[in-house]
Amino acid sequence: MNKTWSRRRFVTVSSAVSGGIMLTRCSTMSALHVVILEGRIRIDFEEHPDLKLEGKGLLLKSSQDPIFLVNVGRGSYRAVSAVCTHLNCSIRLSGKVLQCPCHGSTFDFDGNAVRGPAQRPLRTFKTEVSDKGVEVVL
Ligand code: FES
Numbered sequence: 001m002n003k004t005w006s007r008r009r010f011v012t013v014s015s016a017v018s019g020g021i022m023l024t025r026c027s028t029m030s031a032l033h034v035v036i037l038e039g040r041i042r043i044d045f046e047e048h049p050d051l052k053l054e055g056k057g058l059l060l061k062s063s064q065d066p067i068f069l070v071n072v073g074r075g076s077y078r079a080v081s082a083v084c085t086h087l088n089c090s091i092r093l094s095g096k097v098l099q100c101p102c103h104g105s106t107f108d109f110d111g112n113a114v115r116g117p118a119q120r121p122l123r124t125f126k127t128e129v130s131d132k133g134v135e136v137v138l
Contacts, residue, residue, distance in 0.1 A: 029056075029057050029058065029059055029068065029070075029093040030058055030059065031058070031059040031061055031066075032048075032058045032059065032060055032061065033061050033062070034060050034061065034062050035062065036062050036063065036064065036138060039137065039138050040135045040136065040137055040138065041060055041062065041067070041069075041135065041136040041138070042133060042134075042135050043058065043060075043069065043133050043134050043135075043136075044132060044133040045131075045132060045133045045134075046132070046133075048133075051069075051071055051133075051134065052071065053071060054071050054072070054073040054074075055070075055071065055073075055096075056070075056071050057069050057070035057071060057093070059082060059093075060079075060136065064138070065081055065082065065083045065123075066081075066082040066083070066090070067079050067080065067081055067082060067125060067136060068080045068081075068082050068091075068093070068098060068109075069127070069134065069136060070109050072109055075129060076127075076129075077127040077129060077134050078109040078110060078111075078124070078127065079124065079125035079126070079127050079136040080098065080107070080109060080110075080111045080122045080123070080124050080125070081111070081122045081123040081124070081125075082098075082122075083122075083123075084100040084102065084105055084118055084122075085105075085113070085118045085119070085120040085121065085122060086100065086102070086103060086105050086116075086117050086118035086119075087102060087103070089101065089102035089103075091107065091122070094106075096109075097109075097114065098122070100118065103117050103118075104117075105117055105118035107121070107122050110124065111123065111124040125137060125138060
């Protein structure tokens with residue numbers, strides 16, 4: 001077997017590997033463009049049945065800052081700003097925490113900074129759950 005890889009083969013394999021990582025990281029948190037009505041974002045379970053499952057969530061994008069909406073189990077949901085309190089970078093889901101790619105701050109789903117440099121918690125929003133879905137109150 002040829003031990004040297006062509007640049008094309010390296011790029012192809014690298015892309016496949018990084019694409020796989022991206023899919024894994026994004027598999028539980030899809031982005032959704034939403035409209036704010038009367039100060040609320042409404043997500044229907046009928047349109048997003050996965051949201052009923054613990055650990056699943058959505059990244060809600062609107063005219064305001066993006067918000068993570070996460071099912072934390074037992075019918076409870078957390079809505080947390082996706083904007084880092086350190087220098088306003090966009091936060092990403094990383095396993096069971098929210099992590100800032102800029103300088104490494106890490107937050108839990110309650111918005112608490114569990115690792116700096118960010119010192120302040122993420123902004124959080126009240127959620128209201130019904131049989132039909134979840135509402136985030138802005
Ligand atoms: S902007 Fe998030 S850690 Fe610096």
